[in-house]
Amino acid sequence: MLNLIESAKQEINALLSAAYEKAAAEGQLPSGADIQGIVEIPKDVKNGDYAANHALAGAKQMKMPPRKIAEILLENIDLQGSFFSSVDVAGPGFINFWLSPKWYAQVLAAVETQGEDYGRVNIGDGERVMVEFVSANPTGPMTIGNARGGVLGDSLAAVLERAGYNVWREFYVNDAGNQVDLFGKSIEARYLQLILGEDAVQFPENGYHGDDIRELARLIYEKDGDIYLHRPSEERCVAFIDFGLCHNIELMKKHLERYRIHYDQWFFESSLHESGYVEETVQLLTDAGYTYEKDGAIWLRNTDFGADKDEVLRRANGFYTYYAVDIAYHRNKFVVRGFDRCIDVWGADHHGHAIRFKRTMSAPALGIDGDKLDFLIMQMVRLTRNGETVKVSKRTGKALTLNDLLDEIGADACRFFFNAKPDTHLDFDLDLAVRQDSENPVYYVQYAHARICSLLNTMAEEGYAVPKVSEIDVSLLDTEQERELTKQISALPEEIKLAARDYDPSRINRYVIELAARFHRFYNSCRIKGAEPGLLEARLKLAGTVKSVLATSLSILGVSAPEKM
Helix, strand or coil, X not given: CCCHHHHHHHHHHHHHHHHHHHHHHXXXXXXXXXXXXXXXXXXXXXXXXXXXXXXXXXXXXXXXXXXXXXXXHHHHCCCCCCCEEEEEEECCCEEEEEECHHHHHHHHHHHHHHHHHCCCCCCCCCCEEEEECCCCCCCCCCCHHHHHHHHHHHHHHHHHHHCCCEEEEEEEECCXXXXXXXXXXXXXXXXXXXXXXXXXXXXXXXXXXCHHHHHHHHHHHHHHCCCCCCCCHHHHHHHHHHHHHHHHHHHHHHHHHHCCCCCCEEEEHHHHHHCCHHHHHHHHHHHCCCEEEECCEEEECHHHHCCCCXXXXXXXXXXXXXXXXXXXXXXXXXXXXXXXXXXXXXXXXXXXXHXXXXXXXXXXXXXXXXXXXXXXXXXXXXXEECCEECCCCCCCCCCCCHHHHHHHHHHHHHHHHHCCCCCCCEEEXXXXXXXXXXCCHHHHHHHHHXXXXXXXXXXXXXXXXXXXXXXXXXXXXXXXXXXXXXXXHHCHXXXXXXXXXXXXXXXXXXXXXXXXXXXXXXXXXXXXXXXXCCHHHXXXXXXXXXXXXXXXXXXXXXXXXXXXX
């Protein structure tokens, strides 16, 4: 797919290379030089649409002042038929280029031709990438941290797909281990309290206190009555765990669907234990000499791989640790299912673990390239309402859950707000998220789309349809607002490329906010209805193009593009 920012930069390199060859042939510049440099977009448009430093980069090699080199290149450059209308020399030897109507027309044509596919690039070349995200313990409702991880993971996956990767979305279900056992004991206590009275049964220390546990106990009692009352505790807990996990996982799926998140697979931790894959993986490490026994436990020599400490793989009681299971799970991703790259979206509290774990996965016995395992570490979220922090404690049961948040502010605002830059703490203002004014970024962007839809409907009633690029004179779009708007349209492929490269889907948020801002400036400064013939059609085409790109960008974020507001 076409990236017109990249195309412009490549053409500048070609123009300067041709100018150098011509100047060298005429003896104006030394022959045999390697004329290369960096092409950038200046912050100040007074310095051109693009600026090249080739003359400065070649000064030492040519043994000439860079400004003199730049002036000679300028004498020999041929812009005929190029993306550029003019070029000049500035400062010590920067070469500044101004775009021609040909380039602006190409931008509009690219959107017209590619439609919903506009912005796609191919840096991934079909590489198989798994993005594992949310992966919340199914022992209770999904929290605000899960809500942020869900959006960042899903948006990253969408960006990677647009960048040419073959993407797989996965939810890892922790349906085994100590937390699940405690989950079962918590339900058991609430079930017995329901029958015998709260004072008659002691609730387990560190149990799950949420109202959801009481609800699970109530559902079990309504379904089966007191049949579990006189059964052994172990048998009760197994039954309650089966019921509770099934119930909670179905709720998770329902709430994530509501959140517009769809997974290719829900992978169950229990399958790794049942298949013997955890045991096999630990044995593999043991056979390679990477483990040792201490106090009855099996330890991994993780310091041998550059980690800051060793890790327990199997406790003295024979149970495997979460660290051992994680190794097996990631080995399954790479070795069994053959993913080329795996990305885990984790919270800030896992940062140290991520560093150690990446070292572990480089162990030669595992047969995995540790550099193919990446992490998107997201910082914490602080919810505020009326200027005060909203408590989000999961263990005490006083949490504002994902589903509560969807009830309160809706999926659009949730997805847009949570997709902030991953490596920064997020202050999520619940009051702002529901405001219908320009201070609310998602409303601001959606309003731009609705505003264009209203405009196009009005113009259609007057007999004006959005024309083809071939039917307009793009050179008429010559105001600063029109050109800056078109430049922002052109930036989507570049933003997709950078967002995929940096694992930063929040770039699309910033892109679409700026696109909306430039449209509003254009709309307020450049009259469409009542404009002169020719100019009206050109501006109508520009507006229609913005509408298409706004909708495409919002779809990447999983946010709707309403036609009316």
